[in-house]
Amino acid sequence: MKTPGRNQRVGRWGEQVAAQYLQQKGxxxxxRNHRTAYGELDLIVEKQSVICFVEVKARTxxxxxxxxxxxxxxxxxxxxxxxxxYWLENGRVEGTWQxxxxxxxxxxxxPHFQIEHFENALH
Numbered sequence: 111m112k113t114p115g116r117n118q119r120v121g122r123w124g125e126q127v128a129a130q131y132l133q134q135k136g137x138x139x140x141x142r143n144h145r146t147a148y149g150e151l152d153l154i155v156e157k158q159s160v161i162c163f164v165e166v167k168a169r170t171x172x173x174x175x176x177x178x179x180x181x182x183x184x185x186x187x188x189x190x191x192x193x194x195x196y197w198l199e200n201g202r203v204e205g206t207w208q209x210x211x212x213x214x215x216x217x218x219x220x221p222h223f224q225i226e227h228f229e230n231a232l233h
Contacts, residue, residue, distance in 0.1 A: 119218065120169070120170060120218065121168060123168065123218040124166045124168025124212075124214045125142065125143070125153065125166045127168070127214055127223065128152070128153060128164060128212040128214065128225070131225055132164065135157075135227075136157055137157045137162070138156045139153065139154075140154045140155060140161070141153070141154040142154075146191075146192040146196060146199070147195060148191035148192040148194075149188040149191070149192045150192070151163050151189075151192050151196060152165055152166045154196070159206060160206045160207065161205060161206070161208075162210045163192075163193050163207065163209050163210070164210045164211070164212055165185075165189060165209065165210070165211050165212075165231075166211075166214070167211065167212070167214070168214040168215075168216075169214070169215055170215075170216065170217050171215075172215070176215070177213035177214060177215055178211055178226070178228060178231075181231070181232075189232065190209075190232070193207070208230040208232075209230070210227060210228060210229050211227075211228040212225065212226070212227050213225070213226045213228065
């Protein structure tokens with residue numbers, strides 16, 4: 111049985127790994143864990159005037175599938191609604207943007223992990 115908060119610890123670790131990865135790739139972190147009425151946007155980053163809303167999925171194993179498989183149609187709908195709310199909150203309703211997914215497979219206690227960046231994942 112899982113200890114309380116384990117998924118949250120893995121999620122926070124994954125978001126930190128993803129943020130470091132994106133910064134190394136030249137992205138600027140604009141916001142982390144932006145909350146809207148429709149859900150949370152894990153990372154909002156920018157590179158070359160393109161805003162990327164990054165959904166981070168971290169898993170410690172593949173028993174429930176690969177991390178990127180957690181982007182269900184319902185999750186996709188919540189992401190798109192949260193992005194729309196973000197644009198409206200910030201007074202912008204247009205601009206170049208995309209949704210990326212970063213999938214991480216590993217454990218916070220192990221420095222060896224797999225990371226995969228799916229660019230423009232919801233097109």
